[in-house]
Amino acid sequence: MILRRETKQIHVGNVAVGGSSPVSVQSMTNTDTRDVAKTVAQIERLQDAGCEIIRVAVLDTDAAAAIRSIREKICIPLIADIHFDHRLAVAAMENGAQGIRINPGNLGGPEKLAKVVHAARAHRVPIRVGVNSGSIEKDLLKEFGYPSEDNPKSLIESALRNVRLLEEQGFSEIKISIKSSDTLTTISAYQQLSKLTDYPLHIGVTEAGGLIAGTVKSSVALGILLHQGIGDTFRISLTRDPVEEIRVGFELLRSLKIRERGPELISCPTCGRTQIDLFSIAEEVERYVQTMKKRLKVAVMGCVVNGPGEAKEADIGLAGGNGVGIIFKKGELYKKVKEEELLETFLNELKQLEEE
Ligand code: SF4
16 A cells, blocks of 8 residues: 655645645646637646646746636646746736746746745745756756766755745745656655655656657656655656646556546457457547546457456456457456447447446
8 A cells, every 4th residue: 555655735726736635647738828729729638638737838928818818718727837037927827827837046036036926925826846957056066966866966955945945935835846857866856855845746757758658757757656655746748749648647546556537448468369450449449438437447358268257357348259249247248249340339338337
């Protein structure tokens, strides 16, 4: 059983982060934030996939102003991602951002930071101090070196320095991220940081890569951290449609038995016994189960000889034969249909199960 490390709880809109709240899954849009229609359309797809917090890049005052229209049309809390410009941070909050990601040390002095903190307090907005390996201050790099698996100190010190700047302003609605594109550095940095602070941690591997490499890197780093009880919210960063980030995120939580969402799909890799086009069927079934909310175990197996037995614990499954397919429930034969009717019949069965 995983014991979550105790952290302070903050709220991003109506989503609690830290404390005893569930580990939340978030993503970031890749649209131009000023294009409200496109950004909202992407957020709606992300919401459908289960995204719980969304971050948008705010590059100028038009983007900060667009937050107001975006917020009116979406259901999940919105975080504004800002670099350097305190005026954009203030404008984003005035327009309804429910969280901001900004590094206090980059704002150009305590007066500008005070304005941001004042707005954050007035709008009850938490601040994420988000440090990446590439954003560490020069003096810290000189003192501690570039962060590595054995010595992630510069990353940690940079985050703590930025946190202190907020604390000096009497502000403590903070969460922290310290991301590296290196898996092992990410793990050791968060492990060490978690011993030094009880602010909630946003975990992630930055610039993790495409679907396969990014999923593997993120799953290894975040999987190890979450298994050790470290991490209150996370984003899987992929060079891909952000909806995939959410799917990977929930599969990761499911595999650690931390949270579940929708059906679990198990499918066999196929072998010399497979006599149907299982890949196409599995793909269609996967597409369909992604739209389902009910928690079920669904199996797609290549053969009738071993399939149902191997997937005994599945609520429902299919197995291919020679010109036929069987649909089984809990490992027992339920229906036998012609191969060409197998997919359609199976999808109808899934639909019925969802409605039951
Ligand atoms: S379920 Fe059948 S087809 Fe699939 S891997 Fe196992 S033995 Fe092979």
